[in-house]
Amino acid sequence: MSGEHASRRLIDDYAHGDTELAADTVWALEAHLEACAPCRSRLAASVATGEPGVAALLDTVRAGLAPQLDTAVRAPARRYRPRWASAWMTPVMVPWLAMTVTVTLLALLMAAAGTPVRFGTGSPMLLIAPVLPMCGVAAAWSRGLDPAYELTASTPRAGLPLLCRRTLAVLTVVLPAVLVEGWLTGAMTAAQWLLPSLAFTSTALALGSLVGVTRAAAGLVVAWGAVVVAPAWDTSRVPVVLQPGQLPMWGGLLVLGTGAVIARRRAYRAP
Amino acid sequence: MTSAMSAAGTAPKTYAWEIRATGLKVRAGRKKMAVDGLDLSLGTGTHGLLGPNGAGKTTLIRALATVLSPAEGQLELLGASVSGVGDHRALRRRIGYLPQEFGYYKRFTVREFVEYMAWLKEVPKTDIPAAVQRAVERVGLADRADHRMKTLSGGMVRRAGIAQAIVNDPALLLLDEPTAGLDPAQRLRFRELLLELGRDTCVVVSTHLVEDVAAACSDVVLFADGRLVFQGTPDELAAAGGSGHPGDSPLERGYSALLHNSEQPGGTW
Numbered sequence: 001m002s003g004e005h006a007s008r009r010l011i012d013d014y015a016h017g018d019t020e021l022a023a024d025t026v027w028a029l030e031a032h033l034e035a036c037a038p039c040r041s042r043l044a045a046s047v048a049t050g051e052p053g054v055a056a057l058l059d060t061v062r063a064g065l066a067p068q069l070d071t072a073v074r075a076p077a078r079r080y081r082p083r084w085a086s087a088w089m090t091p092v093m094v095p096w097l098a099m100t101v102t103v104t105l106l107a108l109l110m111a112a113a114g115t116p117v118r119f120g121t122g123s124p125m126l127l128i129a130p131v132l133p134m135c136g137v138a139a140a141w142s143r144g145l146d147p148a149y150e151l152t153a154s155t156p157r158a159g160l161p162l163l164c165r166r167t168l169a170v171l172t173v174v175l176p177a178v179l180v181e182g183w184l185t186g187a188m189t190a191a192q193w194l195l196p197s198l199a200f201t202s203t204a205l206a207l208g209s210l211v212g213v214t215r216a217a218a219g220l221v222v223a224w225g226a227v228v229v230a231p232a233w234d235t236s237r238v239p240v241v242l243q244p245g246q247l248p249m250w251g252g253l254l255v256l257g258t259g260a261v262i263a264r265r266r267a268y269r270a271p
Numbered sequence: 272m273t274s275a276m277s278a279a280g281t282a283p284k285t286y287a288w289e290i291r292a293t294g295l296k297v298r299a300g301r302k303k304m305a306v307d308g309l310d311l312s313l314g315t316g317t318h319g320l321l322g323p324n325g326a327g328k329t330t331l332i333r334a335l336a337t338v339l340s341p342a343e344g345q346l347e348l349l350g351a352s353v354s355g356v357g358d359h360r361a362l363r364r365r366i367g368y369l370p371q372e373f374g375y376y377k378r379f380t381v382r383e384f385v386e387y388m389a390w391l392k393e394v395p396k397t398d399i400p401a402a403v404q405r406a407v408e409r410v411g412l413a414d415r416a417d418h419r420m421k422t423l424s425g426g427m428v429r430r431a432g433i434a435q436a437i438v439n440d441p442a443l444l445l446l447d448e449p450t451a452g453l454d455p456a457q458r459l460r461f462r463e464l465l466l467e468l469g470r471d472t473c474v475v476v477s478t479h480l481v482e483d484v485a486a487a488c489s490d491v492v493l494f495a496d497g498r499l500v501f502q503g504t505p506d507e508l509a510a511a512g513g514s515g516h517p518g519d520s521p522l523e524r525g526y527s528a529l530l531h532n533s534e535q536p537g538g539t540w
Contacts, residue, residue: 078380078417086387091376147374151435154336155391156363162391266358270338 006032006039008046015046015054088169092146096139097173100132104181111185126188126242127229129178130196131221134204136170138217141208143270153270160261160268163213167201192242195250200224202257209260209267286350288312289443289473290335294344297327297334304342305330307497317469319484319505320477321526322494328477329371331494332447335475336368349442364393367441369432371448371477377421381412381431384420388435406438407431409464411457425452433461437468444474450483462487481522484508493529501529 006014006029013021014029033039047054089097107125141163143149152158175194182188200220207216232239240246290313299305305327322328333339334346337359346353351362375384385403394402407416410430415423420431429452436444450458465487468474475492478484484491484505491508493501501508505522512524516531 079383080378080380080419081383083386086379086383087390091378148376149374150338150370151368151373151375151388152391153338154363154366154368155388156360156393157391158363159360 005036006042008042011039011043012046012050015043015051088165089140090146090148090166093136093140093166093170096136096145097170100136100174101177103128103132104177108181108184125178125181125185126193126238127232129182129188129193130200130242131224132178133171133174133197134200134217134220136174137167137201138204138214140166140170142214143212144214149270158270160265163205163268167205171201191244191247192238195247195254196242199250199253199257202254202261204257206257206260206264209264284350286347288314288347289349290475291347292344295334295341295346296343297330297339298342299327299330299339305497306334308344309494309497309499311492311499311502313473313475313490313492315469315471315473316489317465317474317476317487318490318492319488320475320492320494321479321481321484322500323530324479326495327497328494329447330497332368332445332475332477333370335443336366336370336445337363338368360393364439365442367436367439367444369436369446369449371451373432375420375428375431377419379420380417381407381420381423381434382416384431385435385438389438392439394439402438402440403434406434409437410434411460426454426457429453430457430461433464442472444468444472446474447477448479449476450478450480458483481520481526485520485522493526495530 010021010025010029014026033043047058104125139145146152152162175197178193178197179190182190182193204213204217204220207219208214210216211219228239228241241249290311292309292311295306295309295311296304297306307327309331320328320331330339334341335348337348337353341354344354348362349365351359353359353362376387379387382403385406386399389399389402404413404416407413410433412427412430412434415427420428423431429449433446433449436446450461453461462483465474465476469487469489476483476488488505491501491503491505492499493508501511508525508529509521510525512518512521512526512528514524516524516528518524518527
């Protein structure tokens with residue numbers, strides 16, 4: 001054999017059915033032919049030119065089988081979802097994403113109907129928006145919500161890369177929905193909530209390496225509710241932490257969270 | 272078609288035992304030490320893991336599947352140590368695992384489910400359709416491959432579970448109670464599959480059905496209270512029992528004879 005392929009002479013001998021070929025050579029050649037399309041095509045050429053007997057036999061067999069082969073059309077597999085979709089989200093994530101989008105739509109409808117849901121200059125949506133994407137991520141990486149947890153946990157893909165895929169999928173759905181909502185109602189600008197929501201997501205993932213993403217997200221929601229939402233509910237001001245001056249703080253939190261996630265990348269073994 | 276040869280298939284083995292545990296301790300939950308000081312070496316073949324309920328079989332299988340980390344002791348799988356927190360990717364690619372109660376996405380078809388598992392197990396993208404078809408055919412679900420999982424009977428779900436476990440041609444196959452829910456004919460077929468797989472794979476089958484072990488296993492591991500009670504061939508297990516021990520078959524008598532010494536408190540059940 002020359003290089004990584006079978007030599008011309010070897011292939012010719014094989015096509016000829018040369019009994020001089022050693023059994024181990026034939027074995028190695030057949031194993032190679034199974035995996036190597038170029039060598040198979042050279043074998044086909046060799047048979048077509050050098051071995052009219054074999055070629056005729058093959059034609060007869062093919063002619064005999066042709067009617068059956070023509071009718072046996074392989075039925076395409078019935079699919080309910082594109083193959084790439086399951087790489088990014090699990091079916092259990094779909095209802096949660098749908099719910100998040102519905103919440104945003106409802107807020108939009110209420111704003112459009114002129115219902116006085118506003119209080120002062122803020123809107124409830126502004127208070128929810130920073131934690132909304134994080135809740136979606138928590139739902140996507142939850143042991144209790146994912147029935148295939150046990151199976152996923154034993155596979156090589158379980159871990160941070162899979163978590164990142166699902167996080168990205170959640171953000172791709174939720175962020176545009178909230179963005180459009182904020183833009184249509186004019187209740188909030190992206191600058192007010194986008195960076196905080198990313199910071200919350202990264203913090204939840206970072207804390208999740210210690211206590212689990214679901215628990216981390218739940219804790220952050222409770223803290224956010226107690227520290228920011230509850231005091232802001234009565235007043236008519238945008239909470240201090242969501243004012244533009246605080247953006248460096250949120251940026252710092254985002255960097256810190258992302259750094260912690262990268263540092264602890266081995267800790268994410270399973271949902 | 273997969274090729275007859277692959278780099279992994281022809282590479283020499285660099286380990287003596289597929290599974291090698293020394294002083295292995297694994298926790299179930301926070302306190303209970305379900306596997307408590309286990310020394311075990313298993314090579315190629317079908318190994319039946321027998322033991323009473325609560326013996327720690329499931330915990331041991333989960334530790335072998337790298338889902339649980341050992342609390343103490345050494346565990347080597349396919350020559351790689353899994354004791355510390357490390358990167359088990361390469362090892363996990365070669366493990367097939369069927370949990371006792373395995374969850375799945377009900378809306379997936381059998382093919383989508385096995386395909387998804389093949390993707391999670393990092394089977395090369397071009398090999399996935401063929402590997403899935405082969406796995407589904409081996410468990411006899413080819414005619415149901417495009418049915419949704421929720422329309423399947425319990426036995427069929429079990430077989431779909433076996434299909435996902437073998438889809439990556441594992442070198443180490445862990446099956447936790449695989450025969451639960453299978454009817455007698457399916458059990459016979461499944462035992463044939465086990466014998467076939469055991470020829471070049473290390474298969475660990477946890478079961479409490481002694482007859483499964485007799486029919487399909489080359490080796491029996493008897494496990495009680497987190498410790499190894501007996502390891503040997505089914506014939507040796509049968510030889511351990513006398514006519515005085517309870518049981519309907521020689522194997523069952525051997526089983527009760529060996530467990531008699533490590534009888535659990537808690538009555539006749």
